[in-house]
Amino acid sequence: MTWELVGGLETHIELSTKTKIFCQCTTQFGGEPNTHCCPVCVGLPGTLPKLNRAVVEYAVKAGLATNCKISNISKMDRKNYVYPDLPKAYQISQYDKPLCRHGFITLSSGKNINIERIHIEEDAGKLIHERGNTFIDYNRGGVPLIEIVSEPDIRSIDEAVEYIDKLRLIMKYIGVSDVKMQEGSLRCDVNISVRKKGDTALGTRTEIKNMNSINFIAKAMEYEFNRQIDILESGGEIEQETRRYNSDLNITESMRGKEDATDYRYFREPDLVTIAISEDEINKYKSELPQLPDEKLKTFIDEFELPEADAGLLVKYKKVAEYFEEAAKDIKNKKLVANFILGQIFRRLDTEDEKEECRISIPPGYLNELVMLMEKKKINSSMARTALEQILDSGKPVMEVISEKDMGGIDEDTLRKICEKAVEANENAVTQYLSGKEKALAAIIGFIMKETRGKADAVLATEIVKQLINNN
Amino acid sequence: MSNIKYIQNLLETKQLSCVELTRKYLDAIEKENKQLNAYVKVTDQEALRTAEQVDEKISGGEKLRPLEGIPMSLKDNIVTKDIETTCCSRILKGYVPIYDATVWDVLKKQNAVLLGKTNMDEFAMGSSCETSCFGGALNPHDTKHVAGGSSGGAASSVSGNIAVYGLGSDTGGSVRQPASFCGLVGFKPTYGAVSRYGLVAYASSLDQVGPIASNVEDAAIIYDSIAIYDSKDATSQGARTSSADKLNNSIKGMRIGIAREYFEGINGDVQKSIERAIKVYEDLGAEIIYFDLPQIKYVLPVYYIIACAEASSNLGRYDGIRYGYRTESYADIDDMICRTRSEGFGEEVKKRIMLGTYVLSAGYYDAYYKKAQKLRGSIVKAFRDVFKSCDLMLAPTVPTTAFELNFTSGDPVETYLTDICTVSANIAGLPALSIPCGFDSKGLPVGMQLIGNSFEDCKVLNAAYQYEQQMKEKIYKKSERGVRI
Numbered sequence: 001m002t003w004e005l006v007g008g009l010e011t012h013i014e015l016s017t018k019t020k021i022f023c024q025c026t027t028q029f030g031g032e033p034n035t036h037c038c039p040v041c042v043g044l045p046g047t048l049p050k051l052n053r054a055v056v057e058y059a060v061k062a063g064l065a066t067n068c069k070i071s072n073i074s075k076m077d078r079k080n081y082v083y084p085d086l087p088k089a090y091q092i093s094q095y096d097k098p099l100c101r102h103g104f105i106t107l108s109s110g111k112n113i114n115i116e117r118i119h120i121e122e123d124a125g126k127l128i129h130e131r132g133n134t135f136i137d138y139n140r141g142g143v144p145l146i147e148i149v150s151e152p153d154i155r156s157i158d159e160a161v162e163y164i165d166k167l168r169l170i171m172k173y174i175g176v177s178d179v180k181m182q183e184g185s186l187r188c189d190v191n192i193s194v195r196k197k198g199d200t201a202l203g204t205r206t207e208i209k210n211m212n213s214i215n216f217i218a219k220a221m222e223y224e225f226n227r228q229i230d231i232l233e234s235g236g237e238i239e240q241e242t243r244r245y246n247s248d249l250n251i252t253e254s255m256r257g258k259e260d261a262t263d264y265r266y267f268r269e270p271d272l273v274t275i276a277i278s279e280d281e282i283n284k285y286k287s288e289l290p291q292l293p294d295e296k297l298k299t300f301i302d303e304f305e306l307p308e309a310d311a312g313l314l315v316k317y318k319k320v321a322e323y324f325e326e327a328a329k330d331i332k333n334k335k336l337v338a339n340f341i342l343g344q345i346f347r348r349l350d351t352e353d354e355k356e357e358c359r360i361s362i363p364p365g366y367l368n369e370l371v372m373l374m375e376k377k378k379i380n381s382s383m384a385r386t387a388l389e390q391i392l393d394s395g396k397p398v399m400e401v402i403s404e405k406d407m408g409g410i411d412e413d414t415l416r417k418i419c420e421k422a423v424e425a426n427e428n429a430v431t432q433y434l435s436g437k438e439k440a441l442a443a444i445i446g447f448i449m450k451e452t453r454g455k456a457d458a459v460l461a462t463e464i465v466k467q468l469i470n471n472n
Numbered sequence: 473m474s475n476i477k478y479i480q481n482l483l484e485t486k487q488l489s490c491v492e493l494t495r496k497y498l499d500a501i502e503k504e505n506k507q508l509n510a511y512v513k514v515t516d517q518e519a520l521r522t523a524e525q526v527d528e529k530i531s532g533g534e535k536l537r538p539l540e541g542i543p544m545s546l547k548d549n550i551v552t553k554d555i556e557t558t559c560c561s562r563i564l565k566g567y568v569p570i571y572d573a574t575v576w577d578v579l580k581k582q583n584a585v586l587l588g589k590t591n592m593d594e595f596a597m598g599s600s601c602e603t604s605c606f607g608g609a610l611n612p613h614d615t616k617h618v619a620g621g622s623s624g625g626a627a628s629s630v631s632g633n634i635a636v637y638g639l640g641s642d643t644g645g646s647v648r649q650p651a652s653f654c655g656l657v658g659f660k661p662t663y664g665a666v667s668r669y670g671l672v673a674y675a676s677s678l679d680q681v682g683p684i685a686s687n688v689e690d691a692a693i694i695y696d697s698i699a700i701y702d703s704k705d706a707t708s709q710g711a712r713t714s715s716a717d718k719l720n721n722s723i724k725g726m727r728i729g730i731a732r733e734y735f736e737g738i739n740g741d742v743q744k745s746i747e748r749a750i751k752v753y754e755d756l757g758a759e760i761i762y763f764d765l766p767q768i769k770y771v772l773p774v775y776y777i778i779a780c781a782e783a784s785s786n787l788g789r790y791d792g793i794r795y796g797y798r799t800e801s802y803a804d805i806d807d808m809i810c811r812t813r814s815e816g817f818g819e820e821v822k823k824r825i826m827l828g829t830y831v832l833s834a835g836y837y838d839a840y841y842k843k844a845q846k847l848r849g850s851i852v853k854a855f856r857d858v859f860k861s862c863d864l865m866l867a868p869t870v871p872t873t874a875f876e877l878n879f880t881s882g883d884p885v886e887t888y889l890t891d892i893c894t895v896s897a898n899i900a901g902l903p904a905l906s907i908p909c910g911f912d913s914k915g916l917p918v919g920m921q922l923i924g925n926s927f928e929d930c931k932v933l934n935a936a937y938q939y940e941q942q943m944k945e946k947i948y949k950k951s952e953r954g955v956r957i
Contacts, residue, residue, distance in 0.1 A: 039571050043789050045564070046551040046573055046670040048705050080785050080832075084805060089788025134805070136793070265832035267841060270677035270782055271668075272706050 002197045003229045006205075007154035007190060007221065011167055012145050013177045014123060014185035015058045020142035021122045022049030022092065027144070029183050033128070033137035041142035043088035048271045051076070055144040056099065056275060058176040059120045060285050062146055063100030065174045065292055066115055066167075070282050074099050076120075076269040081262050084136055085125040093121035093147075095266040099275070105166050106294065113163050114151040121145050140184075146176075152191065152202065157221045161214055164188065169293045173318050187212045190221060193238065194228045203228075204238040208245055208252055220245035224252050296321055304334040313342055319358030326364035327371070336371050336381075344388055361395055369398040380457040410455050412464075415448075418456070419464040422447040430469055441465060473944065474689035475636050476542050479957065483530055483541050488957075490526035490541040494519050494585050497543040500954040501587060501634045508953075510609045510619070510628035510635075512548055513556055514588040519543065522585045529583070538693050540583045545635040547626050548589040549596055550681065551670040552576055555586075559672050560604035561594045563816030564796045573670020574702045575639060575681050582697065587635055591625025594818045595787065596646055596674040598622050599887055600880040603820040608877070611654055612951045613916055617874035620650030626684045627654040633954025637685040637694055643674050644775050645869070645894025647682040648906035652919020653874035655908045655949060657936070658684045659691045662927045663901030664709040666695075667702030673786040675779035678898040686948070688907065688937040692716040695929065715930040719937035724757030726935060729862030731765035734893050738871040745910030745918040746868055752942050753866070758935075761862055767854040768896060770847045775895040776888060777831050777844035783821075784828025790816060823884070848899055855900040859925035864935055867893050869906040869919035893921060903929040907936045908947040917949070 020027055023040035040047045060070050077095035098119035104112040123145050125138035148167065154160045168179045168186060179186045193205035208224060211217050223245075228238055242261070243252040291299070293315050300311035300321075314321045320341065328337040341360075345367075349355045370388060373379045379387065379402065390401045410418075422444050423430060432440035441462060448461045482488040498516050505511050526541035546552065549559045551573040558564040572580065580586075591609040593601050601624025602608035609624040611617040612632035619628035623640025627650035630638050640647040642660035651658025660682040671681055683694035692715040701710030730750070735743065754760055792798035792812030799811035817825070831840035858865065870890055880887045897904035902923050909920035924932035940947070 039569075042794065044551075044569065044571070044795075045557070045559075045567070045672040045789070046549075046569070047571075048669050050704060050706050078785050080788060082788065082791070082809065084791070084793055087789060087794060089791065090785050263834045265785070265829065265834075265837075267781060267785070267832055270675075270707075271673075 003194045003225075003232075004197045004199075005155055005157070005192065005194055005221070005225050006152050006202060007160055007192045008152035009148075009150045009154065009160060009163065010189040010191070011148045011150075011164065012187045012189075013062075013148065013167075013171055013179060015055060015144040015146060016175070016177050017052060017054040017058060017144055019052055019054075021052050021055050021120065021144035022142055025142065029180075029185070031139050033135065033139060036139040037141070042138050049092060049269075051272055051275070052144065055120055056277065057285060058144070059099050059118060059146050060277060060282060061174050061289060062148070062171060062176050063103060063118050064282070064286050065170050065289060066100075066103040066105055066118070066148070068100035068103030068115060068118060070100055070277060071097060072277055072279070073097065074275040074277070076272045076275070077266045078269050079121075080265045083124070084134070085127050085138075085141070087125065087138060087141060091122055091124065092269050092272070094119035099277075105163060105170075107159060107162050107166070111159070113153045113159070116149045116151050118146050118148050121147060152193075152205075157218050157225075160190070160221060161218055164214055164217065166293070169316070169318075173291075173293055174289055181212050181214065184212050188217055190217060190224075192221060192224050192228070194225060194232065204240050206238065206240065206252075207242050209242055209255065211245055216245055216247055219247075219250055220252055223250060227252065293318075304328065304338075306335055306338050310335070310338045310342055314338060317355045317358060320355060323358050323360060323364045327367040329368055331368065331371050332375060336374060337367060340367060340371070340388060344385065345392070348392060362391055366391055366398050373398070373402075377457050377460060380455070380459075382458075383455060410452050410457075412460070415452075415456055415461060416464055418448055418451050419461060419468060422451070423465060423468045433469060473687050473940075474693065475686055476539065476690045476693050479542060479636060480536050480540070482957070483526070484536060486530065490523040490530070490585065491520060493541070494523040494543055494587075496955045496957075497587055497634060504632050504634050504953050507615060508610050508612060508619075508628045508632050508634070509607055510590055510625045510632060511545065511588040512558065512560060512591050512604070512606045512625065515555055515586050518555070519585050519587050522583050526583050526585070537582045539579060539697050541585060542636050543585040543587050544579070545587050545590045545626055545629045545638040546576060547592050547623050547638065547640045549592060549641055549672040549674075550576055550589075550639060551672065552586070552589065555589065557589065557672070558605075559595045560592050560606055561817065561821065562605045562797055563790045563812070565605070567796045571670065574667035574704060575698050576670065578698055578700065579639075587629075590623070590629050590635075590638055590640075592640075593622035593624070593646075594821050595672070595783070596622040596641055596643055596679075597783070597820050597824055598880065599645075599649060599890055600875055601625060601628075601650070602878070602880055603818055605818060610877075611874045611916075612953050613655060613874070613949070614914070617876055617916060618653065618879070620653035620874060622646040622650075623658075623684060624650050627651055627656055627658070630654070630656055630684050630686055632951055633956065637683055637690055639681055639694075639698070640684050641671055641674075642680050642682050642898065643678045643779060644891050644898050647684055648869050648894050648904060648919070648921060649891075651684050652869035652906045652908070652917065652921075655917030655947075656684055656686055657688050657691045657905065657907050658682065658919075659695060659905045659933070660897060660903065661695060661699055661711075661929050662903045662924075663898075664707050665699040665711050665903070665927065665929060667700070667705045667708045669702055669704040669708075673782075675782040676786060677782060678775075678779055680898070687944075688905075688933060688940045689716065689719060691905070692719055692933045692937070695933065699929070709927075711929060712927045713930055715933045718930050718934050721934050722757070723753075723935050723938045726758045726864065726931075727761055727862045728753055728758045728935075729761045729763060729858055729865045731763060731768060731858075731865065731867065733765055733768040734867035738868050739873065739912070741910075741912035742868050742871060742873065742918050745912075746866070746920050749909040749920050749939065749943075750866065752939055753935075756938055756942065763858070765854060765858065767847075767851045768892075771851060771896045771899055772888060772892055774844045774847045774851065775891065775899055776827070777840050778848060778899075780824045780828030781832050781841050781844075782828070784825045784832065787817075787821065787825055792816070851896065852900045855896070855902060863924075863928075863931055865923040867921045867923065869893060869921040873912045873914070873916035873918055897923050900926075902926055903932045905932050905936050907940060909943070910947060911949070915949075
């Protein structure tokens, strides 16, 4: 019997607004405990929240970038629960009128994963367990979050991983979050159930809470998928419950059952007024959105004629993609530029972070200039490679490096003369070539390269040599 | 007539220095507060320091701002930086805030002389001030009676002449009812007129800070100072216009509406006093319009459901972790929170937290909270309709005069029922004022209520002032206590 996985994701993403959602405190990660706090975000008696409008803007942009409908009227609600990291004993969130609804993300297979809603809410503080004590750091309390809730459309772990990857990339592109999973700025709850292939009804689901690594999400889903199948196949029933992933043992374990589920007693936040978003505002945000990763990929493949894999690698890092676009400006063969970036330049970027940040030591204009010289046949490709290494090392402008090292190209007349000399000097090779051994040309080209100390354009030289031999 | 103006004149003409004035009040507090229990905290150092500054200004020939140099009191749920703020709850004992409430910030900048923090029902939940962890404040007119609640201390301080005025808060009548019991003017502005930032929340959608004063003009002067827009409170709008300069406007032709439902089951003495007041308004040229307002029968349940629901959430933060009271010994964090709250909150507060939690719970939400919200909408609409054909509404403030001590320890529902006349103004967010209109057979003050349309606070104050000008000899009885100037 084949079983099918049915999954839905709730993704929490910290927004990178300068200040918190309801006060003026910084959202910066880290900091000495309880130094990014004020009476409002620690919920001192008498304080009131004031909605940071930038949070609405960021969330609406996230909604627009994931094909959501934006609500013109929205509101905040209180989600009541008691936990020491939540200083008001309620989280200000959105219950029945989220900012965004009914969006989707398209996977590479063409399948859509539907997004039920995106809402805004405040993050909680953090408990730190140390030396047998528990300390509370409220720095993170009040940092704005969006929660993106997908429909249960995910049918495999690969789909889940791709969905999260795509979400991350989109959020990065539109600049609403740095989505650093290790810093907890993207966290996922996974809802998962299984059913027999072909069934349409949903099975009983479990929810695995609060994972901040794609690797863990994949492992937890795999474990949970198998656990549920085992239970069903041995005639058992799945219990609706909340579970956590234990990464040390690579298992999921029960946190609380359905009967212990918290009753959050949602009700409208009376301290905040209705959030109204006009069509004008929505259109303004829409117009401010950059080209999204999927569109960029399409441009790179269709217009720039890059191979799909190369395009994908460039688009994966927003800043690299932008660097590429800058460097490829007015270049006919944009693949040359892509090759340099994905080859020589990427070799120098060791970590994902460096790629993410596009820590390339030279401005894109340099690369553009270099490739331009190649296209004008002022410099051959192997010379260009050498030059690029030296430019990257020294940070010096292209022309400086090239003239310093005498890497300037050779004009066609001079090259023709050298070619004539080469044909005369390599009679053997000419004979062999004429008898059909194409490879024999290598000796002649080698001679030319030696004569020109590598500056000759090999393609052009080959052409000239062939002409000379055939015309003789 | 205005005490504030009279005292400022004494100060400016140097017949009395602000320090002398403040000392008089502090001495009177020393003497009277033992009995009245109006103050739970006296801020003498603070008061004298401010008074000195005021005297310096006066000797420099500077003109005083409207509330400058006037000794006053703050209800203990208004947050004061560096001054203990307890809401008269054990759970906040020892809590010293690190910021000032906006209303206090505004007054502080005017050099208002803060004498101390006044007694109140715990977290403003009560009608007699007796749920205070410090015990109730007594009525200066007759100490066998309560000062009312929840702003009982504020009313007691003004009525006992140990403050010129007091700021209270009104969630269901907590400014108006004690003002009525103590023979004072109590004004609850339109919801949103005065900032709530720094008012410890009881029921956020109903709470509003308001003055308790000994006359209408004082109330208007205070209102004009505190009804300003505050960017820290998303529901704040400030006043539309100033009020003190419009008190003398004629009310001829003003249409005053009377809903019969407010008079059902009220005390005979109250009824008589109000009828006499209606007559005064007629003589002043107002048009009296009688009508039925059946929605009034829903206001109490709606009020208690919404107020308790919001309170259950607002009071969740008192867990003993960050500030205030924490239980002595406990097994773990959950046990600590549970014991702290069980020991820290009084019975009435716990009752309302439980009620509020219940009405918001899954399975009961629709039947209670949701229905109450729906009804609130229809009540708001009913009042809006009333004000299409009326300028003001007139009603009793409370169906009775001041309760005897311990009256509220009886049937709680009986106590809740006494809020019937005041809560509608909170539910609909309307401005409402209580002004004395006579005395009962025991000599206790009777209060009358004027309710205005949203943001027509000026009209309410204007009509109250016009009535007061006609009746001031008959409606006020100066207490023998406290400071006499």
